[in-house]
Amino acid sequence: MTKEENKMEKIDVMESILDHNDKIAEETNTALNKSGIFTINVMGAPGAGKTSTIISIIKEIKDLKAYVVEGDIESDIDTKTLTSLGIDTIQINTHGACHLDAPTISSALKEFNMDQPGVMFIENIGNLVCPAEFQIGEHIKMLIVTVTEGSDKPYKYPLAFEKADIIIINKCDLIPYVDFDEEYFMAGVRVLNPSALVVKVSSRQNTGFKEVTEWICKKTRSLKQ
C-alpha cells in the first residue's frame, strides 16, 4: 500500500467511526426529545469548573428536574458531590479515553429513569480538544473556560469555540489578579462563532448565573412545545 493509500484508508476508517457515532447520537437525541429532556454537552479544560458551574445552574433552575452524567477518566469525586446535593447522577469512567462518544452515552442513559421532563447535563472529559469532535445526543454544547487559562484559548483550540452554543467564562472573581485580555479573547471567539451566547460568571462567588439559567429554561420550554 502506498503512503497515500494508507492515509486514505485511515480517513475512511475515521469517517466510518464518526458516521456510526452520529447515527447513535441521533437515536439518543430522539429519545431525549420524547422524554422532554433538554440535554447539554458540557465541555472544558481540566479544572475549568464544569461541575461547580453545573451545580450553580441546577440550584437556580429549581422548578425543572435535573439529570447529570459525569464523565471522568477515573474517580467519582464529582458524582459524590452531586448525589450529596440530591441530584440524579450517573458516573462514567473512560479509563483513558479522552472524550465521551455516543455509544457510551446511549448505554449509560439506560440507567436513568427518564420519566420526568427537565434538563440533562453531560459533563464531558476535561479536554479542550477531542470532546468537540463527537456528537453524543445533545441539544446544545456548553463550553466552560476560565480567565486564568489566558485570553489566547480561542486561537489555540478553535474547534471547541466554533461548536459551542453557549460559552461561559468562569472564575471572573480572579480578573483583578490575572492578565485576562477580554477584548482579544472575544475577537477570537467572534471570528469562529458569531452567535454563541457568552456569559461571565464566578462559580466560587455564585454570580452571573441568572442569564445562563434563563437562556437554558427558554430552550427547554421550546423543546416541549
Next chain:
Amino acid sequence: MTKEENKMEKIDVMESILDHNDKIAEETNTALNKSGIFTINVMGAPGAGKTSTIISIIKEIKDLKAYVVEGDIESDIDTKTLTSLGIDTIQINTHGACHLDAPTISSALKEFNMDQPGVMFIENIGNLVCPAEFQIGEHIKMLIVTVTEGSDKPYKYPLAFEKADIIIINKCDLIPYVDFDEEYFMAGVRVLNPSALVVKVSSRQNTGFKEVTEWICKKTRSLKQ
C-alpha cells in the same frame, strides 16, 4: 467477528501503533544523546502556563543552549513569543490531534541544527490525558499544573501524574484567592508517584525556578558524562 474478537483486534492495532511509536522514540532519544541534548516532554492542561514556565527556566539557565519544539493544535502564538526572545524554536501544528507522537517529533527535529549540547523543551498539546501515553524521545516528562485547576487533579487524571519525573505547581501567586488544598493534592500525587520532584512556582512573578533549573542542569550534566 464476535464482539470479543473485535475488541481483541482493536487492542492489537493499538499495541502495534504504540510499538512503532516507541521504536522511533528510541531512535530520537539515541540521536539526542549523541548531540548531548537533554530533552523534556512538557505536559499540562490548556492554560497551565507551559510556555511561560519554559521561558522562565530558559532565562535562568543562561549558560546552556536551549531548543524548543512548540506543539499546538493551531496557531503559532507561543513560537512568536519564543523567537522574539531569541530562542531557537520549531512550530508543530497537529490540526486536531490531541497529543504529539514520536514520528511527528522525529520529522520535526530534522529542521534543527543540533550542533550544540544543551536542553530541549518539547511543549506537548494542552491536554492532561493523551500526551502521557506516548513516548516522543524525551529523557524526562515535566508536568505543569496550577493551583487554579483544583486539588483533585491527581485523582482525576492519574496517568500524567504517574509518568511525570518533575511536577511544577504553577500560579502559586493565586493561592490566597482560590481553594487549593495542598495536602489533599500531594496525597494524591504520592500514591501515584513517590519520587517525582514537586516544585511550587509562579511564572507571572518569576519565583521558584531556581530549584527547577538546578535540577535540570544536574540532569543535563549527567547526560554528557
